[in-house]
Amino acid sequence: MSDRPFRNSVRYWRTPLLPGADMVTAEYLDHEFAPHWHDAYTIPVIEAGAEMYDYLGSHHIAETGTVPVINPGEVHTGSRANEHGWQYRVCYVPVDFLQRLADDIAGRAQPLPWFPADVIRDPDLARRVSTAHRLLEAAGDSPGGDPPGGDPLAAEAALIDALSTLLVRHARNEPEPARLLADNPRVETMKARLVADLAEPVTLTDLAQAVDLSAFHAARLFTRETGLPPHAWRNQVRLQRALGPLRAGVSVAEVAAATGFTDQSHFTRHFRRMFGVPPGRWQSR
Known part of the structure; x- marks a missing residue:
């Protein structure tokens, strides 16, 4: 990583290849995310630096080359884990999209995919997620999806590849709800x-x-x-x-x-x- 600290620079964008999703290309130096949740699956890839966050009762550090997935509806924070900040790409994937993909992979209806709280340290997956995100961004920036760098066919294939790899390697079933208490x-x-x-x-x-x-x-x-x-x-x-x-x-x-x-x-x-x-x-x- 360069010795240059990152800036607070954020780009939100959308793509018709992943309907209903918000996409983010960003770097942060000193921004701190307050405790919050998202209705979608939060699927980031840390491309440089490191982020720390609190999630499901534990403190986590996601370094370069990791994929710290956050399940929908779960409260979490976010801030830099070193003096330089961090740079990442994020896909906020709608629940129904990932659910359908899980069903397609299994060939039958599946429980809601759920991901363990630990940071996913899988360099091959990180590469696939980063590649898909970059191709989707390029396709969105090129009118008509024309090459070079703007091929929607390649972008959609990379997206399915990245998300299916995530599901096959790391998804679990949603935990059974705890027994209802009187409260x-x-x-x-x-x-x-x-x-x-x-x-x-x-x-x-x-x-x-x-x-x-x-x-x-x-x-x-x-x-x-x-x-x-x-x-x-x-x-x-x-x-x-x-x-x-x-x-x-x-x-x-x-x-x-x-x-x-x-x-x-x-x-x-x-x-x-x-x-x-x-x-x-x-x-x-």
């Missing part, structure tokens, strides 16, 4: 209350009264079961629901108001902490 309905009730109207002010006392607990015990229970305190969990739902309108071209100010953020600056601050760029820039890409 699980309370957590679901609080979630429902939080998302019923994202623009409606909700207090911790409101949540606690809905489940017949004190505010202290309601907050502790919710945080223990979801990995985030109620206000942070609600903001994550707001951010996820903002993506569709942003893609459709709705203004940032309108999206901020519709999803319940106090104002546009509040929305922008939370969006950048999760996605690394302001919402207007994400939308323009």
Whole structure:
């Protein structure tokens, strides 16, 4: 790796070859991702430097040439693991796409693919993921997918190759859900209350009264079961629901108001902490 520190430079893009997916080509020097989750499978490849992150109760370091997969819906963080920062490429692969691919590989319906929490250290897989990402980016940048470097046939083949290799070598079945405890309905009730109207002010006392607990015990229970305190969990739902309108071209100010953020600056601050760029820039890409 060069002795030059990386910059905070992010490019979000999309490709018709992987419908519904967000793609990222980025390098970071000092950006720190707040605890968050994605609705898709997060499939990065670290191309230089190293990233550290907290995930599923453990602290991880993903160095150059690794593939630190994050399962959908799982809370995680992200920041540099050395003074230079890190450079990576990320595919946010929709759950239904990876599920169909797993079914095709097995020739029959499969359980939801699930990946262990440990960083995947498989140099051959890392090369395949990086190659697929680069070819997809080149195909998207070349009108009509014309060569050189813009062949959509080669890009799609590389994508299927990379994801099928990931599934065959590293996927497991989704863990069986733990036996429901008496408190699980309370957590679901609080979630429902939080998302019923994202623009409606909700207090911790409101949540606690809905489940017949004190505010202290309601907050502790919710945080223990979801990995985030109620206000942070609600903001994550707001951010996820903002993506569709942003893609459709709705203004940032309108999206901020519709999803319940106090104002546009509040929305922008939370969006950048999760996605690394302001919402207007994400939308323009």
